[in-house]
Amino acid sequence: xxxxxxxxxxxxxxxxxxxxxxxxxxxxxxxxxxxxxxxxxxxxxxxxxxxxxxxxxxxxxxxxxxxxxxxxxxxxxxxxxxxxxxxxxxxxxxxxxxxxxxxxxxxxxxxxxxxxxxxxxxxxxxxxxxxxxxxxxxxxxxxxxxxxxxxxxxxxxx
Amino acid sequence: xxxxxxxxxxxxxxxxxxxxxxxxxxxxxxxxxxxxxxxxxxxxxxxxxxxxxxxxxxxxxxxxxxxxxxxxxxxxxxxxxxxxxxxxxxxxxxxxxxxxxxxxxxxxxxxxxxxxxxxxxxxxxxxxxxxxxxxxxxxxxxxxxxxxxxxxxxxxxxxxxxxxxxxxxxxxxxxxxxxxxxxxxxxxxxxxxxxxxxxxxxxxxxxxxxxxxxxxxxxxxxxxxxxxxxxxxxxxxxxxxxxxxxxxxxxxxxxxxxxxxxxxxxxxxxxxxxxxxxxxxxxxxxxxxxxxxxxxxxxxxxxxxxxxxxxxxxxxxxxxxxxxxxxxxxxxxxxxxxxxxxxxxxxxxxxxxxxxxxxxxxxxxxxxxxxxxxxxxxxxxxxxxxxxxxxxxxxxxxxxxxxxxxxxxxxxxxxxxxxxxxxxxxxxxxxxxxxxxxxxxxxxxxxxxxxxxxxxxxxxxxxxxxxxxxxxxxxxxxxxxxxxxxxxxxxxxxxxxxxxxxxxxxxxxxxxxxxxxxxxxxxxxxxxxxxxxxxxxxxxxxxxxxxxxxxxxxxxxxxxxxxxxxxxxxxxxxxxxxxxxxxxxxxxxxxxxxxx
Numbered sequence: 001x002x003x004x005x006x007x008x009x010x011x012x013x014x015x016x017x018x019x020x021x022x023x024x025x026x027x028x029x030x031x032x033x034x035x036x037x038x039x040x041x042x043x044x045x046x047x048x049x050x051x052x053x054x055x056x057x058x059x060x061x062x063x064x065x066x067x068x069x070x071x072x073x074x075x076x077x078x079x080x081x082x083x084x085x086x087x088x089x090x091x092x093x094x095x096x097x098x099x100x101x102x103x104x105x106x107x108x109x110x111x112x113x114x115x116x117x118x119x120x121x122x123x124x125x126x127x128x129x130x131x132x133x134x135x136x137x138x139x140x141x142x143x144x145x146x147x148x149x150x151x152x153x154x155x156x157x158x
Numbered sequence: 159x160x161x162x163x164x165x166x167x168x169x170x171x172x173x174x175x176x177x178x179x180x181x182x183x184x185x186x187x188x189x190x191x192x193x194x195x196x197x198x199x200x201x202x203x204x205x206x207x208x209x210x211x212x213x214x215x216x217x218x219x220x221x222x223x224x225x226x227x228x229x230x231x232x233x234x235x236x237x238x239x240x241x242x243x244x245x246x247x248x249x250x251x252x253x254x255x256x257x258x259x260x261x262x263x264x265x266x267x268x269x270x271x272x273x274x275x276x277x278x279x280x281x282x283x284x285x286x287x288x289x290x291x292x293x294x295x296x297x298x299x300x301x302x303x304x305x306x307x308x309x310x311x312x313x314x315x316x317x318x319x320x321x322x323x324x325x326x327x328x329x330x331x332x333x334x335x336x337x338x339x340x341x342x343x344x345x346x347x348x349x350x351x352x353x354x355x356x357x358x359x360x361x362x363x364x365x366x367x368x369x370x371x372x373x374x375x376x377x378x379x380x381x382x383x384x385x386x387x388x389x390x391x392x393x394x395x396x397x398x399x400x401x402x403x404x405x406x407x408x409x410x411x412x413x414x415x416x417x418x419x420x421x422x423x424x425x426x427x428x429x430x431x432x433x434x435x436x437x438x439x440x441x442x443x444x445x446x447x448x449x450x451x452x453x454x455x456x457x458x459x460x461x462x463x464x465x466x467x468x469x470x471x472x473x474x475x476x477x478x479x480x481x482x483x484x485x486x487x488x489x490x491x492x493x494x495x496x497x498x499x500x501x502x503x504x505x506x507x508x509x510x511x512x513x514x515x516x517x518x519x520x521x522x523x524x525x526x527x528x529x530x531x532x533x534x535x536x537x538x539x540x541x542x543x544x545x546x547x548x549x550x551x552x553x554x555x556x557x558x559x560x561x562x563x564x565x566x567x568x569x570x571x572x573x574x575x576x577x578x579x580x581x582x583x584x585x586x587x588x589x590x591x592x593x594x595x596x597x598x599x600x601x602x603x604x605x606x607x608x609x610x611x612x613x614x615x616x617x618x619x620x621x622x623x624x625x626x627x628x629x630x631x632x633x634x635x636x637x638x639x640x641x642x643x644x645x646x647x648x649x650x651x652x653x654x655x656x657x658x659x660x661x662x663x664x665x666x667x668x669x670x671x672x673x674x675x676x677x678x679x680x681x682x683x684x685x686x687x688x689x690x691x692x693x694x695x696x697x698x699x700x701x702x703x704x705x706x707x708x709x710x711x712x713x714x715x716x717x718x719x720x721x722x723x724x725x726x727x728x729x730x731x732x733x734x735x736x737x738x739x740x741x742x743x744x745x746x747x748x749x750x751x752x753x754x
Contacts, residue, residue, distance in 0.1 A: 023452065023453070023471065024433075024451050024452040024453035024454075025453060026453035027433070027434065027436055027450065027453055028433065028434060030436070031395060031434050031436070061455055062453070062454065062455055065438065065455040065456065065612075066435075066436030066437050066438050066456070067436070067437035067438065067609075068395055068396070068435075068436035068437035069436055083357070084357035084358045085357045085358035085514070085515070085552070085555065085586070085588050085602070085603075086357075086358045086514035086515050086520075086588060088357075088602055089515055089516065089588070089590065089594055089599075090516075094739075121396070122355070122357045122396075122437070122439070122606075123356075123357040123358060123359070123360070123396075124171075124396070125171050125172070125360040125363050125396075125397070126171055126172040126175050126209070126360075127172075127209070127358055127360060127512060127514035127520060128172045128209025128210050128212060128514065128520040128521055129172060129175065129176065129209070129212075130514065130520075132175070134175075139174075139175030139176075141175060141176060
């Protein structure tokens with residue numbers, strides 16, 4: 001197996017060391033791996049499998065069950081558009097469609113330059129600000145379609 | 159030296175995303191710059207609830223309630239409030255644009271009908287400081303439970319209080335505890351369900367962000383009552399702020415001997431560990447949640463045996479929702495009778511709702527059970543945005559149903575909402591107006607359930623897909639009347655035969671809308687018309703030649719473009735190529751573009 005092709009940071013290694021022994025620690029370890037790589041690379045899953053002695057099938061079973069875990073690399077700037085009910089009622093779907101059309105991507109694709117990807121997310125929990133989108137850690141509230149080109153442009157040149 | 163002014167800055171997620179943290183830091187900086195840092199204490203609190211008007215800053219003792227504050231306002235607030243001792247009038251909450259008189263917090267209609275038990279400390283204390291929680295009777299209930307009460311006495315109080323699960327199902331908390339307490343087992347677990355997956359609901363997140371210790375205290379009390387020494391908090395990974403505050407709270411509680419080994423010298427041990435969810439709505443279902451804590455795919459398992467008998471790793475486990483837990487310290491301190499006096503006959507205490515959608519005062523509210531929906535929407539919520547017509551209110555999210563105008567005077571209780579074809583749910587309350595289409599909303603909720611169905615049982619896996627396909631067909635104008643019967647038939651089958659409540663309630667939004675708005679469904683089917691204009695396939699944009707002056711604005715706005723016409727001559731939309739984005743409709747200043 002090509003598991004040796006991926007390097008884990010020492011913090012990640014010690015985290016796996018600790019949590020690998022705890023019952024039911026798999027999801028916590030996957031969170032940590034995604035925190036380090038932005039997604040769960042296949043090599044990382046294979047390495048984890050060897051480190052903690054869990055079958056790869058079991059790990060993949062869990063990874064693919066939960067929406068939070070990604071198996072492909074997201075864009076440098078992840079645009080998370082809230083599709084919770086409050087945001088949906090206030091036109092969030094239009095924001096999704098418009099952002100995709102501006103960036104020329106579909107679904108969870110990444111733009112060719114690797115800069116952007118769009119995630120439809122369930123409720124960011126700022127329903128008072130609906131519709132809401134988040135780029136990285138920055139939250140934008142009461143967003144209109146007209147603001148999208150400017151928001152995206154801001155990150156293009158970062 | 160006594161502090162003259164206390165400035166409470168909302169640090170809930172909503173306000174944080176509109177820069178409340180910067181406001182907090184700027185207030186402190188300005189106080190220093192203006193040389194009055196000893197005369198003011200700036201505190202970052204949990205959610206005030208009035209999210210619509212955020213970010214919010216409240217100043218004590220003057221009770222000044224500032225809304226929609228910006229970081230650049232900090233300088234003026236410090237200069238006026240602290241140095242000159244007067245309010246910054248322009249930032250004060252005003253009832254309406256017309257009234258010049260500013261009003262005090264207690265007079266704000268948003269707060270008047272509220273009664274706060276769960277949210278008692280939210281917007282009042284600094285959630286990252288255990289001293290402030292203790293100063294407001296925090297951990298008094300724990301002391302009482304550890305030194306003055308037997309496990310059975312604690313359970314008796316819980317039963318007498320009438321507290322029922324706030325996660326949605328409404329199972330009596332005391333009965334759940336008693337079941338687990340009676341099982342003879344060395345190892346038992348207390349689990350806090352903070353996997354708040356209902357889109358449009360954020361009660362639990364705000365409670366943890368604003369008052370994390372109330373949840374921890376309750377978990378330890380529960381541990382004593384059932385004989386458990388370990389607790390897990392299962393919380394959404396999407397709530398980073400709440401997770402951080404919990405970590406801080408756990409560390410502080412341990413440092414003060416309120417958690418860990420030999421709590422307060424009582425000989426009782428209890429430890430809490432945080433486990434992160436990973437974005438699966440079904441994990442709100444308790445057996446699925448336990449599977450997830452065990453590191454598995456979050457798929458529910460048949461009950462019985464109930465988790466209280468055989469739960470986490472096969473051991474007796476009680477699972478309580480955040481809001482349920484936050485009630486418990488108060489019940490023990492003030493007594494079961496006090497609590498049981500609030501609310502209705504069978505639903506005691508209060509309920510927290512996240513009031514959102516097409517409403518003026520969107521936010522987090524807590525009202526006594528038995529309050530009517532009309533009071534919530536029109537008194538607290540301030541009515542519908544933009545003077546539009548009320549259409550319905552969805553409670554219980556994707557598991558609930560729509561409640562319409564004629565039922566708005568129903569006092570809220572677990573039973574009354576079920577009788578209306580909805581349910582209490584965890585507390586999402588989403589208001590819809592005439593611009594919302596019931597077919598579109600039902601399709602939205604069903605798409606959610608298709609996505610979130612774990613796929614283990616056939617009624618849910620297949621049923622949600624089939625219902626979604628039918629709703630999609632209707633929304634595109636291809637439905638037939640028999641589709642409505644099919645929807646009802648599949649829905650009933652799912653309700654009866656699904657393994658867990660996800661499938662068991664997934665049909666509710668659709669069934670409720672068919673019941674109340676059959677005519678609107680028929681319009682989609684027979685007339686191929688969507689009166690709200692939300693089902694894009696059914697909308698046709700046209701230009702009325704008599705009203706069009708030929709300014710060309712619509713043609714310039716059209717992204718296709720499919721609008722043509724000579725200058726100063728009526729324009730025409732090529733409906734075959736129109737993508738129905740509605741830009742022309744919005745752009746026209748003369749009402750010449752129609753939508754039908």
